[in-house]
Amino acid sequence: MAGTSGEAAMPLSVAEIAARAQDFEYNPYIRLKVWLRTAELLLREAQIYEDEGNIQQAYMLLMRFVTLVADKLSAHPDSKEPANRRALKMMIKSIPDAVDRLEVLKPRIVARYNTWQTENAGREESAADVWDGQGPGSKRRLSKYAEADPAIAGRAKTLEASEHSGLAVKLAHKEIQRRDDVRRTTRQSNDRDQGGYEGDDSTDLQRRIEDTRRRMDSRERHTGGTPKKLTKPHPSASEPSLAAPRSSEYRYPSISKSRPFQYEDSIGKMERNFGRESAPPIPEKQVIRSTISYESPAPMRPAKLLKEEPPSSTPSPVDEPSAYTFKPSAxxxxxxxxxxxxxxxxxxxxxxxxxxxxxxxxxxxxxxxxxxxxxxxxxxxxxxxxxxxxxxxxxxxxxxxxxxxxxxxxxxxxxxxxxxxxxxxxxxxxxxxxxxxxxxxxxxxxxxxxxxxxxxxxxxxxxxxxxxxxxxxxxxxxxxxxxxxxxxxxxxxxxxxxxxxxxxxxxxxxxxxxx
Ligand SMILES: [Zn+2]
Ligand SMILES: [Zn+2]
Known part of the structure; x- marks a missing residue:
């Protein structure tokens, strides 16, 4: 058995991904500083998935970030402490950026889902069988879980870790080296305070540096450091209404699953709560990002999934991380x-x-x-x-x-x-x-x-x-x-x-x- 699924299973709808994003345990007994690290990690993971063209998982993580910070952490018992209030406020300032990125990703997810629906009407069951390939029993149950996993649903070239550890090692060494190089270059560039964003014809390296800068800038804003100077002005986040914890309303919450979720309502609420109406327009670099496809090169994917993707200006070679998705192992x-x-x-x-x-x-x-x-x-x-x-x-x-x-x-x-x-x-x-x-x-x-x-x-x-x-x-x-x-x-x-x-x-x- 190859262990490689060349066939893509059904992609997820925006509503399905959003529901997944809400499906996490929030426990207010866990210290706020742990939750703030968790929120920061969600942003970093989302960035990596987005860079690798895994837009479903990027969307899920960004949505979870917004839900966690906006709905949960603002009411955390520790948020009353002055030091925490400041850290939380910094995190809340990242919400408008996250909402902007959600808005950029959403039409791509919708288009991909609709195309799949049109071309596979009445064939869902057979597609699931292709995905599974294992017959009935517990494998089948795991397959059902996999179909609901935004990280792999609809992805081409999914790999079993157990059968591809050699490839994994090769990918990791190359990618870790590449990221180290980018980080070093970014540091030098920041030190010299030169070089920067060139617009549409920016090279891949410049784009990555810009991404790294944006992430660093964003992180520094979370942690209260001095933002590094960008060659293009960074949009200032609008002041969110939840900056001060609603301590007067606070009742110690019981430990529970997130409540059922209405996607459209939630986005509307985010926009109301965080002043998106008056937020700055999506910065140029994000618009450009949305037109670049990091999806796998054509031979790796069924043609039907490529149709709605914009033409790739920077196709990734087969040994780049965006060409593969490792399946969960448990x-x-x-x-x-x-x-x-x-x-x-x-x-x-x-x-x-x-x-x-x-x-x-x-x-x-x-x-x-x-x-x-x-x-x-x-x-x-x-x-x-x-x-x-x-x-x-x-x-x-x-x-x-x-x-x-x-x-x-x-x-x-x-x-x-x-x-x-x-x-x-x-x-x-x-x-x-x-x-x-x-x-x-x-x-x-x-x-x-x-x-x-x-x-x-x-x-x-x-x-x-x-x-x-x-x-x-x-x-x-x-x-x-x-x-x-x-x-x-x-x-x-x-x-x-x-x-x-x-x-x-x-x-x-x-x-x-x-x-
Ligand atoms: Zn104990
Ligand atoms: Zn021990």
Missing amino acids: YLENGSPLRTLFLPTLLRESFLSIARPNTQANLETCGILCGTLISNALFISRLVIPEQESTSDTCETTNEGALFDYCDKEDLMVLGWIHTHPSQTCFMSSRDLHTHCGYQVMMPESIAIVCAPSKSPSWGVFRMTDPPGMKSVLNCRQTGLFHPHPETDIYTDAMRPGHVFETPGLEFKVVDLRP
């Missing part, structure tokens, strides 16, 4: 897809040698697993050893600000953590579970690697179950250092089987931030 217990996470095989060994002095002194050591998103898969490319304080049974990151600053500077996403149990067995302690919840809220694919070098098994890769693990631990109010949780299935192996693939040959760097 699903959460609630049916949400888990993207494949590629883990360098040698990383554990490297971490253990760094940890050895602590391990010999019966002290824990922890490291942060960082990486990026490429072609709907996650790649761990850097092991960061943060400043930390440890005992024989605990390890705590200190100076989190320095860690996040480093990740932002290097454009890294946090994908999980790794720590040692110098004398205990390989398991997730109650404290580990509480720690890991924060990671998994920000990124559902986040993993916890536990190394117990003196025991057998000597290591494991874990994630929380959802349900019941995430909700159980997030709702747990026990304060003891170690305390029992009633459920037995709070966490699970993420590798045998799961969404994590140990990948020989995947390069990574180690950075030690300890003084």
Whole structure:
């Protein structure tokens, strides 16, 4: 079996994608700073998907960002604290930009969906069979989940991670190098304060630099830094009406799924709430973006899906990330897809040698697993050893600000953590579970690697179950250092089987931030 689906399944409608965007658990017990990092991550992921031509997933993430920040975080209990109020206000200022991008993507999604409908009237079932190709049973159920996944529904050239890890490694090395080059060039360019946007005939590199600048500028506005000077004026975001938290109306919300959602109403509300009527017009560079197709080159896709796409001015070679989409390798217990996470095989060994002095002194050591998103898969490319304080049974990151600053500077996403149990067995302690919840809220694919070098098994890769693990631990109010949780299935192996693939040959760097 090839494991490659050349046939595209049915694309999703705007309403279906919007419904998916609303389908996330919001829990006000989780600290606002965690939610703000989550919101920031949604924007970064959306940018990558959009750059790779995966407009459905970009749309879903942008919509989720707007919902999270506008509907949820404005009423978060922590938003009353002055420091948080400022951070939240910065995040709210990104909403008009996100709404603009939604408006640019929407007609492309509608056109693609309508074309598919016209050409496949009455053939939905057979198309689903082509997508599945596995017959009845649990695979069929997973196929149904896949059909509702904006990241892969309607995409050509979807790949099974298990059968294409070699290609994944090649793609990752090339793309990570390319992004590093862009980032370096952007920094130099900013330092010299020259070069810039040239209009319609801008080169691909200039376009990417401009995108990177826009993202950096946007991020600096979130975090309160001084925006870098752009050669074209950046549109100033209109002052949103939700800048001040509505503390007088605030009632402690119960933990619940997002409420049912009416797409058109919601956009209308966003426009009312965030003054889109008076917002600046879509900047020129965004209009230009909308006319450039980053879709796969023609031979990779069925002709029917290409018809409504604008002509590609920069067709991507077959070894570029936009040419492929990795399928999710597993699903959460609630049916949400888990993207494949590629883990360098040698990383554990490297971490253990760094940890050895602590391990010999019966002290824990922890490291942060960082990486990026490429072609709907996650790649761990850097092991960061943060400043930390440890005992024989605990390890705590200190100076989190320095860690996040480093990740932002290097454009890294946090994908999980790794720590040692110098004398205990390989398991997730109650404290580990509480720690890991924060990671998994920000990124559902986040993993916890536990190394117990003196025991057998000597290591494991874990994630929380959802349900019941995430909700159980997030709702747990026990304060003891170690305390029992009633459920037995709070966490699970993420590798045998799961969404994590140990990948020989995947390069990574180690950075030690300890003084
Ligand atoms: Zn532990
Ligand atoms: Zn607990």
